[in-house]
Amino acid sequence: MQRYFVPVEQYGDDSVVLLGDDAHHASRVMRMRAGDSFIASDGKGREALVKASAVSSDRVEGTIVEQLSADREPAWQITIAQSLPKGDKMELIIQKGTEIGAYAFIPFESERMIVQYDAKKEAKRLERWAKIAKEAAEQAHRSRVPDIVKPASWKQLLGMMGDYDLVLFCYEEEGRAGTGGGLRGALEPLKNRRDVRALVVVGPEGGFTDKEAEDARTAGAVVVGLGKRILRTETAGFVALTALLYESGEMGGN
Known part of the structure; x- marks a missing residue:
């Protein structure tokens, strides 16, 4: 219906x-x-x-x-912080992330970002993203529409990290060792919790710099890889989001 x-x-x-x-x-x-x-x-x-x-x-x-009952939201509130990608990739990230269960989206600027951010187009872009999120939430029969905040600077994003129970900084260098960079270990303390607020930070097409990774660590983030393979910027957030939802019990079981 x-x-x-x-x-x-x-x-x-x-x-x-x-x-x-x-x-x-x-x-x-x-x-x-x-x-x-x-x-x-x-x-x-x-x-x-x-x-x-x-x-x-x-x-x-x-x-x-x-x-009607409106209890179809994940137990964990998982926000995706996405460095602004080129083209219409952000639209795909918002659409599919909303379907999967993201709580909110924070677009942000980073050092190796390819796209040239135009602040003059911000209002129109936010309106477009909000419409995509609303339509995706309706299609997925969600109980709420994810929030999409105005694009943040790297410094602003670092300042937000203390507001979350867990911040996962997705960094391909951590995955090269083949261990996943401690993703399982990062999630271990959250097992059996129902009220987790998590932030997943995803870099642009060019990836993060070593300095950005160190900045994130200093701000309290856990720097993790998402396996041995290099993922596209529009894929990484979905992988991390799904892993978190699985850990929360969203996919069934205890």
């Missing part, structure tokens, strides 16, 4: 209203008619089965039929 994330001001006690792109999607793409049902979530824990009562291209009104 089609799902929509609705701003809290459009989500009432007994009714829901879809506006803008959501209303257009419901009426034109999904061919919704009065009497059809959809699921609405306010992204804050409220979720309901809604029956459409009036449908137009710019507004869909609906009546809440049943309150």
Whole structure:
């Protein structure tokens, strides 16, 4: 069943209203008619089965039929800090990371970053990324849309690291020894915990410098490799995210 994330001001006690792109999607793409049902979530824990009562291209009104459980989020809140990649790779990272279960995304600037960051385009880019995250969260039947913060400098990112229970700094040099650079060891203290806030830091196409790795260590990060192979920048975050979710019990078991 089609799902929509609705701003809290459009989500009432007994009714829901879809506006803008959501209303257009419901009426034109999904061919919704009065009497059809959809699921609405306010992204804050409220979720309901809604029956459409009036449908137009710019507004869909609906009546809440049943309150639903909204417990589909991972136990661990895992944020991906991604050095800005070239092209549309960030869109892929946000889309697939949202599907897998990322809690938030922090784009940041690093020394070997290939793309030329343009602050003038920041607002439009953030709007585009937010839309991608919303659509991916709806498709994956998530209970919330991941946060995407404005791009940070390297210094700003270092200052954020103390806010997390675990920071994994993904560094290919740590994986060359073939041991995975201590990823298992880094996760060991978190076993059986349900309230972990973790940050996964991924470098650009050109990788991190030795100085950046040392900076991260000093800021409290655990520098790890992700195996013997060199991963693309758009792949590394998914691997680390999945490993963390597995460790949290997200994939089943204890």
